[in-house]
Amino acid sequence: MINISDYEMRCGAFAKILIDKVGKKALKLFKSYNHPDLDGTGKEDEGETKVNDFRRKVFETELEAYHRVQSSSLLRKHTPAFYNQIQTGEIINGDTNVTEHYLSNCCFEIEFIDGNHVKIGELQSNATLLKHLEQQFGFNLKNLITEFHSKGIEYTKDSSIIYNANQFILIDFATIDCEKFRPIIESGSDDPYDGIRLD
Ligand SMILES: Nc1ncnc2c1ncn2[C@@H]1O[C@H](COP(=O)(O)OP(=O)(O)OP(=O)(O)O)[C@@H](O)[C@H]1O
């Protein structure tokens, strides 16, 4: 069982991040069709099945990316430690059962990183900060991105970076850019990946 009120929370478009600062852990918990955050996003046009299948697929491409990271010492150094997929079970928020707001078992646990946050695109266009961080941590961002790609982790362009005195860490990456398999409302097909090649 997960009680959301036991954690500090950060929010993304796909997931809630439940932070345990004492244990230095972060749970990335993926939202389902029923999450109130999706209200007003036009989800009804796609329907529950397509929305949830799409979001599950996003989770899978992120989970697979964390597995692939483990085979590279360079990538392990610049990503949060990965503590595995989590079987979610019942999810409550205080007294309220919110299990239906999340995709069951679409959750993984990673290291919580404290520090400054910057989107990768912002860093790439801030030459001064980039040079400073590359010198401080003795790495090259282009080479790091090449290493992600060489492991089949193609989607890093919307990643974020968290850095502190000791760490330069990329978060939010995936094997595939989810825009490539986002459901097409007009397709009329029940298969959200209809006509889309995932290789
Ligand atoms: N391991 C971590 N340590 C510290 N903060 C984190 C960690 N993972 C995520 N966060 C925080 O939570 C936010 C959302 O996480 P993340 O980007 O993984 O979610 P998302 O749903 O994929 O978001 P997006 O809408 O950007 O795609 C991040 O911007 C960051 O502030």
Ligand SMILES: [Mg+2]
């Ligand atoms: Mg994301």
